[in-house]
Amino acid sequence: MATKKRGPVGRPRGFDADEALERAMLVFWEHGYEGASLASLTDAMGISTTSMYAAFGNKEELFRKVLERYTEGPSAYLARALGEPTALGVATAVLTGVVRTTTRPARPHGCLGVQGALATSDPGQGVRDLLADWRNDGCCRLRERFQRAVDEGDLPPEADPGLLARYVSTLAFGIAVQAASGVGSDELQEMADAALRGWPLS
Structure with missing residues (x-):
């Protein structure tokens, strides 16, 4: 048997x-x-x-x-935004995505990548470095996309892709901090729209 x-x-x-x-x-x-x-x-x-x-x-x-999950989930708006056909469309989609993600009623307000290690002590240095790299990676991806926009004529030749990427990143992180402080989505979206009114066009 x-x-x-x-x-x-x-x-x-x-x-x-x-x-x-x-x-x-x-x-x-x-x-x-x-x-x-x-x-x-x-x-x-x-x-x-x-x-x-x-x-x-x-x-x-x-x-x-958790950060990997956040990047692929709540923060996936960045990857989607990079596929927009124009640089202005990219910037608009990034800021709209930040407003939506950081003010959603059923989720914590603010951004995990911004607030995750703001007050970590020395033992948390690895996490602080991880999040700094995470934020810099997003900025680098924006810079590469805006460089392509310059090369393709979507942005004027004198536009600085690095400066624009840092501008959009700083706005995004600022929105996240304001959202964590209780500022509502309508007010934050108005601020984002106003910040992009002077966007360089070819």
């Missing part, structure tokens, strides 16, 4: 890792890296500290996974 093959012995994870990561993202987004305690994270995720370490690593590794 043939013996039945047994599957691998092991305890099932017992929780939805994707859902747990989503909940961790909301905690970090609302409280920042340092403000999010292990207790608040595991409580929101519905798992033990042991399970968190086993599935996601330590707090910094969990934050790195």
Whole structure:
């Protein structure tokens, strides 16, 4: 009589890792890296500290996974904006995306990438550096897109792609800080629209 093959012995994870990561993202987004305690994270995720370490690593590794999720989810407006046919369209889509993402009623206000490590102590230096790189990467992608706009004649030849990219990035981060302070979406959108009225056109 043939013996039945047994599957691998092991305890099932017992929780939805994707859902747990989503909940961790909301905690970090609302409280920042340092403000999010292990207790608040595991409580929101519905798992033990042991399970968190086993599935996601330590707090910094969990934050790195959360930032990836944020980039591909709430912050995906940047990738979509880069596909706009004009530089002005790109800038408009970025700022509109920031306003929408940072003021959504069902989500924390502000931007995870801006507020995540504003007050981290020395042990959080890795996260501070990670977020600085994250913000700089977005600015670099904008600069490359605006350089293409200059090359294609969509922006005037004297336009400075680096300066425009930094301008849009600074506006976006400023909007996020204002949103976290309670400024409403209508007022922020008006500010964004006003900021782009002097956009250079070819």
